Amino acid sequence: xDSMLFRARMKAIENASKSLPMILRSRIFxxxxxxxxxxxxxxxxxxxxxxxxxxxxxIDFELGANGCPILHDALxxxxxxxxxTTEAGDSTLIVAEVVDVGVLGEGQPLTMAEAGFRHAG
Numbered sequence: 313x314d315s316m317l318f319r320a321r322m323k324a325i326e327n328a329s330k331s332l333p334m335i336l337r338s339r340i341f342x343x344x345x346x347x348x349x350x351x352x353x354x355x356x357x358x359x360x361x362x363x364x365x366x367x368x369x370x371i372d373f374e375l376g377a378n379g380c381p382i383l384h385d386a387l388x389x390x391x392x393x394x395x396x397t398t399e400a401g402d403s404t405l406i407v408a409e410v411v412d413v414g415v416l417g418e419g420q421p422l423t424m425a426e427a428g429f430r431h432a433g
Contacts, residue, residue: 323343324405324406327402327403330360330361330362331361335394335406339393339394340380340392340394341392341408342378342391343389343390344381344382344388345388345421346385346386346421347385347419354422358429371385376412378393378412382414387415388417390413391410391412391413392408392411393409393411395409
């Protein structure tokens, strides 16, 4: 994957999300691209870390250079550092610089439609 393609990206996260304060505090995050068919895994990972602090139990992963988990079953991952944030209604827009990427396999990514989610993050 050419990191030039991923130099900067924007992500919107719901203000009610438990992930948002962690990202704003640490200023880092990693997006794992799940495979098609991984709806159950996406649902498990989408649960609140406060209510389900062991949600990574039984999932193979390693910590990336930034300390965020990289899932072994992901197709790819994108590690980013927060550069700017802007509140936008019920979400916060995060502009981040991509600092590292990895491709772990081939296949089709899980889509929001397949997962049945209305919003990621």
